[in-house]
Amino acid sequence: MTQPIQRLAHLQTGTVDLHVQHVEGSPWNALLWIFFGRERIEGLPLSVCVIEHRDALILIDAGISPRAVTDPEFWPDPVTRVIMNNIFRFHVEPEDALGQQLSRAGYAPEDVDKAIITHLHFDHVGGIADIPGAELITSTESWEHMLGPHPEREGVLRRDIEIPGAKWRQIEYTPIEDATLQPFTQGHDLMGDGSIVLLPTPGHLDGSLSVFLRVDPPILFVADLCYRTDLLIKEQFPGTGEHELLAESWARVRELKARLPDLLIVPSHEEAAVARLLAHPLANGGR
Numbered sequence: 001m002t003q004p005i006q007r008l009a010h011l012q013t014g015t016v017d018l019h020v021q022h023v024e025g026s027p028w029n030a031l032l033w034i035f036f037g038r039e040r041i042e043g044l045p046l047s048v049c050v051i052e053h054r055d056a057l058i059l060i061d062a063g064i065s066p067r068a069v070t071d072p073e074f075w076p077d078p079v080t081r082v083i084m085n086n087i088f089r090f091h092v093e094p095e096d097a098l099g100q101q102l103s104r105a106g107y108a109p110e111d112v113d114k115a116i117i118t119h120l121h122f123d124h125v126g127g128i129a130d131i132p133g134a135e136l137i138t139s140t141e142s143w144e145h146m147l148g149p150h151p152e153r154e155g156v157l158r159r160d161i162e163i164p165g166a167k168w169r170q171i172e173y174t175p176i177e178d179a180t181l182q183p184f185t186q187g188h189d190l191m192g193d194g195s196i197v198l199l200p201t202p203g204h205l206d207g208s209l210s211v212f213l214r215v216d217p218p219i220l221f222v223a224d225l226c227y228r229t230d231l232l233i234k235e236q237f238p239g240t241g242e243h244e245l246l247a248e249s250w251a252r253v254r255e256l257k258a259r260l261p262d263l264l265i266v267p268s269h270e271e272a273a274v275a276r277l278l279a280h281p282l283a284n285g286g287r
């Protein structure tokens with residue numbers, strides 16, 4: 001039988017400069033580094049991955065919208081606006097929009113069948129209007145979190161998620177009997193052939209998930225579970241997220257990596273991970 005995943009590509013919807021404390025953690029209260037931190041790690045990718053499965057064209061995440069930098073009302077509430085504008089320094093041009101990035105890589109945006117949204121942060125859902133035909137898949141926990149009070153304070157903008165015509169579907173995890181994926185015992189087999197398995201990895205934001213691709217070598221897209229793989233390996237927590245939950249998710253990912261030593265761990269905002277992904281036999285750096 002042929003391998004269901006035939007090709008992979010990486011798209012970048014712009015870059016972001018993050019405070020070093022955001023990425024690598026800090027003993028300071030977050031508000032201190034948000035407002036007074038001077039050192040930033042520059043040019044971090046805002047990633048979208050393309051999976052050419054034999055039965056579907058699938059994205060992992062939808063990137064940021066250029067409106068995040070051009071629209072002064074992007075953050076509706078002024079307090080959140082001030083905080084977000086101090087956390088993030090984005091570099092996003094109009095041509096970085098998801099639709100244009102897809103076209104440049106040789107894909108018709110309307111041909112995208114599914115987009116797995118790892119979590120509902122604004123820099124992962126910004127391009128959903130560009131892929132109107134896609135089923136948008138996220139976890140039930142992510143969706144419920146969005147429906148809770150003031151999700152915008154955590155970077156979740158309902159206005160840009162519940163857009164007219166968007167075909168959202170929330171998945172539930174079921175027990176998985178796949179020994180390859182231990183210690184994960186719950187997951188969602190997206191295509192029913194074991195090639196793409198969504199795994200619960202909470203800790204960054206309620207309901208955050210990771211995506212396992214059964215290719216050779218195997219890949220685990222962890223989104224923002226960590227900002228850099230080396231930090232997950234040595235258990236150095238970032239400046240954000242719930243560290244107790246992160247510790248559990250990170251331990252599972254490290255155990256998976258110990259069982260599958262050639263596993264490629266790919267965070268959304270790690271430049272070196274993008275380079276490793278582009279070196280994968282199924283990726284050829286876009287076309």
Ligand SMILES: [Zn+2]
Pocket residue numbers: 119121204205224
């Ligand atoms: Zn995030």
